[in-house]
Amino acid sequence: MHKRRKTLALAAAGTSALMALTACSGGGGGEEGEKEVTWVINSLPAAWGAISSAGGSVYVIQMLSGVIPHTGQYQPDATYEYNMDVLAEEPTLVNDNPDEGPFEYSFTLAEDAVWSDGTPMTGEDLRVTMMMSASPDEGYCTTCDSRGTTQADMVDEVEVDGKTATFKLKEGLADPEWRGMFDAHSVAGGFYPAHLAEEQGWDVDDPDQLGEYYTWLHETRPEWSGGPYQIVDGDLENQVVKEPNPEWFGETQPALDRIIMPFNTEESTFVPAFQNGEIHGANPAQYSEDVITQIREMDDATLSVGEGNIWEHIDINVENEWLSDVELRKAVFTAINRDEIASRNFEAGYPDYELKNNHIFGSDSEYYEDHLSDTTQGDGDVEAAKEILEEAGYELEGDTLMLDGEQVGPFRLRSTDTVIRNNSVQLIQAQLAEIGVETTIEMTDDLGTMLGEQDYDIVQFGWSGSPYFASNAEQFWHSESTSNFGGFSDEEIDEYAEASGTASSLDEAAENANAAVEAVVQQAYVLPIVAEPNYFFASDRLVNVEDNLQSSYRATYNIGEWDIAE
Structure with missing residues (x-):
């Protein structure tokens, strides 16, 4: 039995001059005393899904942090860690000897892993995500336009048995990075729910209908989640609002009542908003010497540049x-x-x-x-x-x-x-x-x-x-x-x-x-x-929040562990 991942404990400063991190300070509509954080994404996301070329930006990935489940990711210190909330065991390399048959590996999801509507996660979710990530020439999906098809295009056969999906590659092919097929760094940023296609009336084994589902995932704000948070409000022009997923099955339960992610391209507004307590941090994709210089002069802020x-x-x-x-x-x-x-x-x-x-x-x-x-x-x-x-x-x-x-x-x-x-x-x-x-x-x-x-x-x-x-x-x-x-x-x-x-x-x-x-x-x-x-800044009152320069998720890589110091 593998232990589930423990909470990453980071030091947090005590008293902060920044306005208290509650709904009343963050501009949200929550009740007094609720824990609320406002975290800036510094550009507009172009889609609700991350597989497509349009959706393949850090802004989409970070917007979906805590929503898309994944099988593992690199940590800030460059070590790799499997997500043992989602997995029942570490992925298995079944065969890597071409003399003994095709290259083969498998993933088994945790028994208690479920989507936000209570539907169990299964190997079918992995199979369908793989199909949507492949090129149209593979015949799975007529209109899918995945931004990275190499791994999925190598797959010849998928066997699903309940919580397990086993992948066999085409003859003569190997995948040196097979473990990353459904992790946080993959083309999908994790994996997507297959059962919603059937609920919407689509057959995932029909290439045209799978294409319709793919389009729906990228054009429709997700009411589903497989992570610690779910999106409850928002659009692609202004912001998204996240609240805890009541069906989250992980060892560490969300400590925040609400996370607001405004899309703000005006970096000149970052510092005033931070000083006023309107925002509580950001990990912008672009460097700004002016912002860094001003944040460095603040007493109650965490800043890193690397x-x-x-x-x-x-x-x-x-x-x-x-x-x-x-x-x-x-x-x-x-x-x-x-x-x-x-x-x-x-x-x-x-x-x-x-x-x-x-x-x-x-x-x-x-x-x-x-x-x-x-x-x-x-x-x-x-x-x-x-x-x-x-x-x-x-x-x-x-x-x-x-x-x-x-x-x-x-x-x-x-x-x-x-x-x-x-x-x-x-x-x-x-x-x-x-x-x-x-x-x-x-x-x-x-x-x-x-x-x-x-x-x-x-x-x-x-x-x-x-x-x-x-x-x-x-x-x-x-x-x-x-x-x-x-x-x-x-x-x-x-x-x-x-x-x-x-x-x-x-x-x-x-x-x-x-x-x-x-x-x-x-x-x-x-x-x-x-x-x-890249630079990262946050209020000293935030707990378990640090930048991760190994990942497109950046500081949101462990969003389910974020908290606010009492």
């Missing part, structure tokens, strides 16, 4: 008639000065920033290889960029880049409207002007839609990573990936991406992942800038 799992990068829409030329892309990346961008944004508050020279592995990884230092990409070398252009037949007429008598561009340069990205795109605009490339800056408050509709020429945004890596190349760059927003297609990279995701060992997966990175660099499709420092 290299996060979100890495900023510049992507190119290769379906633009001009940017389809790899030589132009190389010149663009050569003209961009990554160090100037990073220094302008982070030098004062986080001087230990490090330029990212590998799209998949950090410099502290055993699999790290530097793929950029031997190139000119990201160096801001204007003369080298001009040489590339000249050799490719481009000409500068005054301050304008021309090809065959026609102006190259202008290009739409886009990002979300944050201080960091505003600084970045303005610098990029000036840097590209040095080689005669004109850009028009356009900001967006809906990153998911902008990317999904390929509504850009050049874009800066961030990918949220995790300690898992085997399927990253597939998600980022495979020609059939819905997260390959810029339309890049290369058979060699597809092969490396597929080989990484289906490798028999992590060493083999890393070798292929690095080969994919090298090929992407040669095609000048994505230019990594830096692993952006």
